[in-house]
Amino acid sequence: MVKDKKDFLFMTVVYAFIVAIFIVTFYPFWNIFIISLNSAEDTLRGHLYLWPREFSLASYKQILTDSEIWMAIRITLLRTLIGTPLAVITISMLSFSLSKKELVAGRFWTLYFVFTMYFGGGLIPYYMVLKSYHLIDNFMVFVVPGLMNVFYMIIVRTFMQGLPQELDESAKIDGANYIQIFFRIILPLTTPVLATIGLFTAISHWNSWFDSYVFTYNPDLKTLQAVLVKILNQYQTGSMVGDAQAMANSAKRMAVSPDTIRMAATMVATLPIIMVYPFLQKYFVKGMTLGAVKS
């Protein structure tokens, strides 16, 4: 395949670069993973590189018997399972209407939505408005504001505009109205792109921490990532005081340390993403490319 010397040198450089990037991207995850599986006392000795030295599931046991974590998992799953389908249906209904050339004031409505991509009220007025809607400290704050997304609307609308016009022309002749055309004809044809935006929405639900952290005070409404922020903050202040000795002592007494707990919690929050997304890769690559064509 590689015939002359120049190409051989070039390919060596290419693969060296790729391997370097591979390590830089993958190894941090691996490092966290092995620390989470190592015993707390042994972790303090440091120099964990490739494998756990003293295998222990104590941190996971600690995490998975914590009622706060289970509550957080429950809230996170709930918001993902409720928020994602509702967002997909809201966005696809809008995209359908905006994809119709005959829509009265279509340009106005497009501008109405697109403008919000470039200008917004910012965090403080947003908080105040949520408060006047009684959404502060309310589970619905995780679902309702996220039902609309202009960028996804553009992706779906572009896809729908690419569908053959004859499809709904003939349905119209058969006496179908717009809602019937949407649900019976257009929606089934749009599934690939709906899967893409659904995947993105679900991942952003799973990953979101800010709304839970800022817009809720009730500990029962904290999402998994918000709980992880709390653990991270505790660690950050802990290391600030330079309380390594206290941490060491507590680790000797207990099977777990703040460090290993933090790693285990990180893994619990990461694993679902890592497990789900390779299967859905083809969808987001398709979605990204569609978006790229537009922008």
Next chain:
Amino acid sequence: MNMQPKAQPQGSGTLAVKRNRGGLLDRLKEQRLLYVLMLPAIILTLMFSYVPMFGLYMAFINYQPGGGTFFEQFFTTDFVGLQWFEYFFTNGDFVRIMRNTLAQSFLSLLFGFPMPIILALMINEMRNGWFKRTFQTVSYMPHFISWVIAANIIITMLSSGGVINNILTGLHIIDEPIQFMQKGPLFWWIIALSNAWKDMGFNAIMYLAAISAINPELYEVAKVDGASRLKQMLHITLPSIKPTIIILAILAVGGILNAGFDQQYLLQNNTVMQYSEVIDTYTYKYGLQNGMFSYGAAVGLFKSVVAFILVISVNQMAKKMEEQSLF
């Protein structure tokens, strides 16, 4: 600005439009179901995007927590004009915040912009097979984890007993572990490299899509002429994706004030605050944590307006340069 594709006819011309030529009311009546389908999105956007924009009026009054409901106070509290903006520009924070925001954005671009291009060029040179597929899967991975997880990972890797310090001391490059997270000026570089780490694989997808659109005959001709793979990359692949590069570069400049929130908020600590604080974290700190609501809103409004002007002018620039709109 409008996001409609250029191909779309303006006004009449198509069959659909002609058939609906009646009066406006007739057409609206015929289309009422289209409006029904749009209604949820229209209301949601009004509630969560436009009402907060009107809420920006709070930047010109002295909003008091506990002094009546939010919208009531628009009429009951004193109008203070540009007082909050004056305060922002004169209290000394402005220069520091803008310095941090621009420095972090600029450094992030320095690493984050070329890396996906190089990565896409390299991936394109790889032979197809399981390693290429695995590599691409792994390269997107950091994009799909939250900044909370990323911050946990980064702080662990950079801690005094972390892998980076172990390697550096092991190679005798340094004698004592460096407290990376506690050195102010280093924070900018950490943010820039973290951004590049998290998004380079994902951002490479755009360039790979552009590369896949290149006519394969170009490479065939080059091969016949005896061009090496390096030459093919530099003289065919790279020039072919130049339009994509230019468009994304212009877009990136438009977003220069969006240095981020998550990464700074989650990676910072009190020792590096002088270097870590950017507009968005500052707004949050003063507006919500310290209860200076109107001040926070004013700083946010300043940012929104400048960012908006930047994006619009950058779009004009792009139009002139490429005859290709961003919208």
